Amino acid sequence: MSDKRKSRPFSASRQRRLTKRSSSLDSTRTPFNPNSSICATNVILVAIDLRTPKQKIEDLQKEIIESKDESTAEQYLNQLVLMQVYTNLEYGDNSIENARAYVNLSKFYLNRKSNFLPQAKFHALNARQILEYLNIKPNDDNILQNLLAYDIYLTLTKCSINAKQYLLQRELKIKNKHILSIDKVHINHDFNLIKKYLDKLKHLMKPMAYEQIHMEYLFVKFDKILFDSKEFDESIYELIDQLVIYIEKFFSNDQIKRTIDLYLRSGSYLIKYDENIQDGLKYYRKAIELANEQEKTKSSIKHKHQLANAILQRSIAKDALNVLCESLPDKIQLFGDFSEEVIQTESRIGSIYLREGECLNAVEHLKTCLDLQEFVYGSNDSRTCETRRLIEFLKKDPMVSRTFFARTQDGIRQSRPVFRVTNKVSHKKEDLQLLQKVTKKPPISSKT
Incomplete structure (x- = not known):
């Protein structure tokens, strides 16, 4: 038998440990040169912050002031968190x-x-x-x-x-x-x-x-x-006046926007109480007037829509109809004929007329709404089907059927045709034969 000792093969992990150990004991090392630059790729040098917490607080305060208009919300939050940490350490x-x-x-x-x-x-x-x-x-x-x-x-x-x-x-x-x-x-x-x-x-x-x-x-x-x-607060009138004064004094950039918002919120609060409905509507109208004078048409239309909602909440249909009908041409001009805003407005006007029993006006606006919905949503959409159902219901009214549907063409209401008494008669042979054939009475059938 051989005197040689049997050696088992190294596993992969054992081989790595052996290589690591031998490299750490290697005597050939590079001497350290203090003047040479460190170029190791895996080494990150971090400077030690020797400032006191008080100095860090002061620097953060300056940084917050300087970057007030440029910093993002996340950056500002990080600054505030660091400020709280350093303040806790210092004080x-x-x-x-x-x-x-x-x-x-x-x-x-x-x-x-x-x-x-x-x-x-x-x-x-x-x-x-x-x-x-x-x-x-x-x-x-x-x-x-x-x-x-x-x-x-x-x-x-x-x-x-x-x-x-x-x-x-x-x-x-x-x-x-x-x-x-x-x-x-x-x-x-x-x-x-x-x-x-x-x-x-x-x-x-x-x-x-x-x-x-x-x-x-x-x-x-x-x-x-x-x-x-839970109850109406009488001090709100004085409060609104005081806030308007403060807005004019301290908010030069968005003064109009804040005033309109104040009027709208005041109106929404006041119309909840029966004795103050008119005051609430007055503030809504103030917001609309201010928007018409100072803001864009889109803002004015939005406020008119809010006013109509507020009026409908108090079941004042006539005033709501006036506001909606007044805003409809502006919506068509601003958003387009086939816009969602125009469709909803036509539908709401028709629904209010129907609720008030004015069927002719109701069917006119609902038919316009149906045509728009069929074009935008499609014939099988639930909103289109609901409008069509309302129109079919209105068709059962004889007056509506005679005065509207009997004289409409392609959804456009037409006036009655003029009765003409000076029609010229054609004397061509073919036309005369055709006329005689049409006007000839059919033979009377005899009973057997």
Whole structure:
């Protein structure tokens, strides 16, 4: 037998370990040259930030101001998060500065879509927890503390009102459970605290700065009346006038748009109460007049459509018809003859006429609507079939059948043809034979 030891073959993993071990023990190494540049592809050099948290906060504040108009929402959020982290490190968990950083984060989420309401509420609650820890009350004369408390409770109230508004949206079939869980019962309590802090700030701030925060308070009060009041609030008239003054003073860029929105929302609130219907319609008409004077035709048409909806809600069909018929030529000119807006308007006008018993006017607009629907949607579409069903129903009325359908051609209403008495008679032989054949009486059949 051979004295040679049997050696088992190396596995792949064992071979890799052996190669790695031998390379690490290799004596031929390249000496380090401090003047040579590092060119390894897998090495990433990161500079060490030696700034203190306070310096980082100051730099972030400058960066936010400089990039205010250029930064995206994601970049701005990253800046706010870093600001809160550095503020916490510098001033501590339960500091006024940290509470202010939480408020800024909450305001950012509050200005996003409603899906971010839970995040806004979370950061506002963190700020209020610090406020309660510091035992800040409205009877103090510290402007920073009073302003912080005012912002915290105003943000909390906004979150609750927006959550209540989200709850009232009927078009959303599946609603966010986190938004539904937001507290909505402490709105009045928080709002009373806001008024107390606001009274303190009136004597501590400059008039212009105070007017700006007072305007913000009035807008929140307006939303509270719209979504949280169970009874009519008489103060809304004075509130509308004050908000119009503030809009003219502080919003030079979108002043008209904000005023129109205020009038529309005021009108939608007032028409809910029988005694204030006319006031509500007055604000709707103010919005339309302002849109006609200052804005584009499209905006004016939109507001007219809202006015018609508001009037129909109160069962004032005549006024709604006037608004819809008035806006129809503008819609045809702006959107085109075969547009969705024109089809819907024709359908609504016809339906209102039908409901009021004016069948001739109803069938005229419904026939126009049917022709448009057959061209745009097709003959078998459910909307087309529904309009056709209504027209077939109207055909059963003898007056409608005689006066409309008996004298229509290709969907266009025609006047009755003129009766002519001076018809010329042809004396051609073929024509005479044909005339005699037509006028000849048929033979009388005899009974067998």
